[in-house]
Amino acid sequence: MRAANPRRQLKRYEQSIAQGGLRLTRQRRHVYEVLLERQDHPTAMDVFLRAKPGMQALSLATVYNVLETLADCGLVKKVHLGRGSARYCANVARHGHFTCTICGAVLDVPALPGAELEKLHQLPRGYTVTHQEISLFGVCAACRKEQN
Numbered sequence: 001m002r003a004a005n006p007r008r009q010l011k012r013y014e015q016s017i018a019q020g021g022l023r024l025t026r027q028r029r030h031v032y033e034v035l036l037e038r039q040d041h042p043t044a045m046d047v048f049l050r051a052k053p054g055m056q057a058l059s060l061a062t063v064y065n066v067l068e069t070l071a072d073c074g075l076v077k078k079v080h081l082g083r084g085s086a087r088y089c090a091n092v093a094r095h096g097h098f099t100c101t102i103c104g105a106v107l108d109v110p111a112l113p114g115a116e117l118e119k120l121h122q123l124p125r126g127y128t129v130t131h132q133e134i135s136l137f138g139v140c141a142a143c144r145k146e147q148n
């Protein structure tokens with residue numbers, strides 16, 4: 001899978017923030033850059049710990065706010081993977097998440113072209129899906145190798 005292009009994503013960031021009528025603050029940009037740096041689905045606390053050294057004035061509350069704003073703008077996806085805190089994903093391509101139940105690693109798994117997830121379930125009449133999260137759980141290749 002090809003890694004996201006950080007420069008292109010920063011451009012998208014500027015456009016999305018502007019479209020949302022928001023200011024391009026240093027804090028927002030810094031938090032977004034931290035998310036792009038290592039796309040391993042960090043929690044808000046992880047993001048805070050990574051972002052703090054580059055911006056001493058940053059607080060955890062601000063990081064939460066910024067992450068919510070970025071999610072509202074569609075730049076970041078808030079992901080719920082079973083138990084534990086929400087995680088944040090800067091990959092805006094359509095994808096699901098594979099969580100290794102042994103090491104806890106979270107991997108982006110792209111949707112197959114043409115796959116229509118909406119058609120996998122029978123919705124009651126009058127219901128509309130507005131968003132979806134695909135979470136797969138299992139054992140990653142490295143952990144499986146170690147098991148054998």
Ligand SMILES: [Zn+2]
Pocket residue numbers: 041089090091095096097107108
């Ligand atoms: Zn993801």
Ligand SMILES: [Zn+2]
Pocket residue numbers: 100101102103104105139140141142143144
């Ligand atoms: Zn694993």
